[in-house]
Amino acid sequence: MTPYIKERIEAFKKASQNRGRLLIDCPDQPGIVAAVSEFLYKQGANIIESSQYSTNPEGGRFFIRFVFECPNLKEKANEIEAEFQPIAKRFSMDFKFTYVFEVKKMAIFVSKELHCLLELLWEWQSGDLMTDIALVVSNHEDARQIVEPLGIPYYHVPANKDIRAEAEAKQMKLLEEFDIDVIVLARYMQILTPNFVAAHPNRIINIHHSFLPAFVGAKPYERAYDRGVKLIGATSHYVTNDLDEGPIIEQDIERVNHRNDVEDLKKIGRSIERSVLARAVKWHLEDRILVHRNKTIVF
Template sequence: MKNHRQVFQNEQKNRGRLLITCPDQPGIVAAVSQFLSNHEANIIESSQYSTNPEGGDFFMRIEFECPDLESKKSVLREEFDTIAQTFSMEWQLFFVKELKRAAIFVSKELHCLRELLLEWESGDLMADIPLVISNHPDAKDFVESFGIPFVHVPANKNTRQEAEQQQLELLEEYDIDVIILARYMQILTPAFVEAYSEKIINIHHSFLPAFVGAKPYDRAFERGVKIIGATSHYVTNDLDEGPIIEQDVKRVNHRDQVEDLKKNGKIIERSVLVRAVKWHIDDRIIVHENKTIVF
């Protein structure tokens, strides 16, 4: 809890992460690593990917340890900007001790919420979670037992506008970086989605692109599949069509009725969502042309 996070923040106070996207060409790695070396930063982990070495796109994630990082934050940003311009880079620089602030949206199914909060409490999910919003009051006691504010914002097709208005104000008030839809059963408006582009993580209870939309387990049962799945993705305005972050599956058989598929599905839904959220808060994901690169 607080302790885990404080210990982590102290341990990681000199740890930074750099995410880069640019056209591929020779010399990128040399330039970036020379820049880090100039600041006495030691590269801890480095991953890269090219869609095509000859004229494709280049993606890179570097995690580094830099003595006295706190005092160098602005100078690093300034200096790196010059390199970035040379190579036409889009880039992000993260300081690991500055934890992401996540809001969880939930409805009546609580298994994903529970998994997230238990992982958070045990120190395995290193974010701040200052807010849980639900369109049902069911989770109130559970959430508050972790010392986290719970806000009941009733929402349905007819009240969507007002509900989202209230949600957006809460997200602003709590300074939220990332929204986790933990089986939140409402569709979000395009305006809302755009306001948090590539920052809303959903869990869909099927192996996308199979069973896009409502009642995937009923349709999986109907089709007689032998394996069910769950998919975590960033939310876009095409329903269940956003960039896939993670998927997993579980074997079923002819004995499993719809209810059994749902029970079995819960186990993968929660683990898939937690993995996706961890990769997001560890700055491991770059979105490119509706796909994810997960380093």
């Protein structure tokens, strides 16, 4: 990381040292908001944002996300989490406290197409993505000259279907070594094994170059061209073991017409992929995404 970015991240950590988030997923029932907001109030926290969603007020599933500001949060975090246990138990909650000052560590995986990587680096440099890009992993050398000048370690890990196990072992070691929180596949063109995926549930974000579920799998622009669609799109999703079937985080499209050949579609598509992936990553970093039954709730 360049000194300039390092400095900015430190400044951000300081500015957000009292800011936390609380995400809850539990059966819907009366009293949840009252209990949690009363709890936060008693901890001295001021609620800055809250969003909630219920699949069905009668017997459904309830989701809520709070952002709060609490003096001395860093010191009190463990205590707060401990004291929250009875409420969590009472309402059978799955919950997660996260701390804005604990900037997430990211690994970016990339192959030969660099536009998504470039967009992420750009937004990161301009301060729009608050994360610590700890390393970039690639099965090619193409991105090295872009990545290293920014002070980010670059690891070339050759990968293909014959050496998958070996490659993933190296990758897993790196992820552990760098204590990675989230993996972004920025047009990484290798398939991951169930083993690798299972180790990072809802923590691997992929960009697929079609508006899923259209054109699952390889060569979506070629197939879009052949089908004569009037829109092309891109989809960012969490990776699961069903190819291109994971929970969709974000999608977008652009218009195309009969004059656009496959190369045009790819060009237009690059621009969609860039912005769709950047939005999905941003929402993940801000803990805005909850996953329920292979779908996302984006608060």
